Amino acid sequence: MEKVPLERKVLHENDRIAAELRSRFQAEGVLCLNLISAPGSGKTALLEKTLEMLDKSERVAVLTGDIQTDNDAARLKRYGFPVKQITTGGTCHLDARMIEKALEGWSLHDVDLLFIENVGNLVCPSSYDLGEAAKIVLLSVTEGEDKPLKYPSIFFKSSLVILTKLDLLPHVPFNLAAAEENARRTHPDVEMVKLSSLSGQGMGDWLGWLAKRRQAARQRQVAAPR
């Protein structure tokens, strides 16, 4: 019997494609954000409100993933920005190859900000790098405030936690301070935004975070020209 050392990541093929995507995004000055949450936490609603508030001259595009239906793409296309649906047909997460394929036919040169709305799931998407500059995890006030403790991996890997559906807070027994504490326990210096996509409360903080990250992405592009 011979023991052959392999010493590589299981998802090395995914990681290879993700690294290629990341250099393409960086070279073209695209800020790519990977939005992750449980089903029904408000990823699509947040994107709808965001697209509604952004100036129509902004160069924004969206890839939205679901196991079935193109309902989300239909919702998001109403705002006039390019949107493509990725239907995984069963897979519970997006992988880098799906992103690479979905980007075919799009000129990244014409995009500054690319949102990827992952399949609703807090486990699998945390393992698959999509070449994004940052992962963003959403947690709605209708869920348990202990979700960061139950799914630490995704909270640990996300740069921003967005607490959504803030307008419902008076009607549900959600302890906002406990949720924030649990998120910080998993990821001490994580950034946090609290908002309601319905009422618009807190949207300014989110748009401010986006502006800051877009500025940083532009500076990186200038610093590393092709």
Added chain:
Amino acid sequence: MPLYLETTMHELGIANAILDTVRAEMESRGGARPQRVGLRIGELTAVDPEALRFAFEVLTQDSDFSGLALDFEICPLRHRCPDCAHDFDVKDYVFACPRCGALRTECIGGDELELAYLEVEDGKSAARTQSTA
């Protein structure tokens, strides 16, 4: 479409990725049969070894890789404190340094999802099997 795009659960996708690597490795070794695959799985990856073993069995049954066994090394979540250089096991996902209380600590283990090794029949016996076939 590659098979792994059509799979439905976390562990099944991972099992497929493992199999892709084993297949590529064995193709380059011409005909020898793989016996065991060694994996390192970090606590933070939320990969369930038994679910992975089951997915792997389903994928390999009645194939050239039928009976290929998985060995697991489960890696605990470990962090290092950059302030006092203390390495510690993370318990209950409390990442603060237990020695000096610093909040910002760095992950040094527990995020692994790695292929460590492959055990194959040695080249001679593989060649004999081929020549008699």
